[in-house]
Amino acid sequence: MNAEPTTAAHPRPESWLPILELSAQEVFEIMLGCQVEPVKEEENPRNTEFTAMVGLAGALCGILTVCCGSEVAGKIATRMLGPEIASSEGQVWDALGEICNMIAGNFKNKLAGMDGRCMLSVPTVVTGGEYSFHSLADGDSMSTVLLFEGQPVTVRLELHS
Amino acid sequence: MSKIRALIVDDSSVMRKIVERSLRQAGIDLEKVVEASNGAEAIGALRDNPVDLVLCDINMPVMDGLEFVRQVGTVENAKGVPIVMITTEGSESHVVQALSSGARGYIRKPFTPDQVKEHVLPVLEKKS
Secondary structure (H helix, E strand, C coil), rough: CCCCCCCCCCCCHHHCCCHHHHHHHHHHHHHHHCCCCCCCCCCCCCCCCCCEEEEEEEEECCCEEEECCHHHHHHHHHHHHHCCCCCCCCHHHHEEEEEHHHHHHHHHHHCCCCCCHHECCCCCCEECCCCCCCCCCCCCCCEEEEEEECEEEHHHHHHHH | CEEEEEEECCCCHHHHHHHHHHHHHHHEEECEEECCCCCHHHHHHHHHHCCEEEEEEECCCCCCCCHHHHHHHHCHHHHHCEEEEEEEEHHHHHHHHHHHHHHCCCEEECCHHHHHHHHHHHHHHHCC
């Protein structure tokens, strides 16, 4: 289902939010077998118990994060692995990190002319909601909240200018 | 098709399990699955475990998938073993690098079991 690159028609970061949303929706549909739809952020406050992050370097520089509650993270791992396998906390971190990695990869692959000049870091997952996030990215940022089994998953991209 | 011994190389254990499941869903009869979390580990695993197929990520710590493909020919057990890359790195340049280094196929993440079947079965048929 991977859609063709669309940045020829959307060359500026301000118009990349639909591409980010599509990238996340495809990952959830293909890897978890479920549809997720963007919803209003103010009605679905961000839950940061689990934060997965992947850095982008090169032509596109910044960080992509996926934030959700622990229950959602567990459900994502169960969807990916099946209930009999997704048992440990480590597998939940791993699953969320891979979701973040695939969204980042899918996003950059949709940016025509960008994919070969942008590299991804391996994912990192932070657990525990008692922290503040201070990205040093000084450029555009965009975020979307997707409802997964009725609970919010926030996908955020912060870019260096 | 006879039973297949596969090596799955990915730094994510979750992804290794998903790849294994996708191979089974593709109808591939797996006799044995060996796992490695980076290219260096995979080189070591190949010395002790001859396999019929390798599925390999690109972005991994220690040794990435492209370097693994370049070095795999140094392992006596692994000469001629088909390697299919399975990665988030979907750029044309990565595909060209992987294929010119010796990989036989390329699957972009996210992927469906059907895509695994579509890319892996021809490689195995060509080998046999």
